[in-house]
Amino acid sequence: DAKTTQPTSMDCAEGRAANLPCNHSTISGNEYVYWYRQIHSQGPQYIIHGLKNNETNEMASLIITEDRKSSTLILPHATLRDTAVYYCIVRVPFGNEKLTFGTGTRLTIIP
């Protein structure tokens, strides 16, 4: 799996959009970008994934640059419940390959 780089921590005001960046400059052509988050003392939760087109679901939007070397997860209207560690993971989608977690970004939503 390609290596990813994320900021260690970020703060965001409640109600504002939270933009979480991820660098993955060594991503290969068949690797997708996945985002998970882990709220304190819970198991990780899948958020969104994409290959090269921007993606949006009920939780978030994923913006992938044209060269695919970086991406941004956007939480459009952050709430206190979005406080969590967010993990950006790059991997191929098929098979049972192990999922490796980096250190992620600790996002704190400020009231």
Place this chain on the structure above:
Amino acid sequence: GAVVSQHPSWVICKSGTSVKIECRSLDFQATTMFWYRQFPKQSLMLMATSNEGSKATYEQGVEKDKFLINHASLTLSTLTVTSAHPEDSSFYICSARKGTGVRTFGSGTRLTVV
């Protein structure tokens, strides 16, 4: 869909005893499940890959005789921490895959060995 149930959510045991943690895929079949361990303020570390009907594959540095994994059916994998010691106290999380690439995680088990 794609719910993974993990039980118990927390357990306290005495040093030297064994503890079993269950991981069930409730609405799908999982030929492969994954077990992670997470120490405070650290990221998840993969311990082993559990394959239905065959032996688990352990990551380097994980003692297979201490962390026994059984994946006897397509919906159940168990992790038994044998002869637990205080240093085994941690947050244990299982995961399974449904479909293409998206992993579903259990809610985790907090093990405290006293």
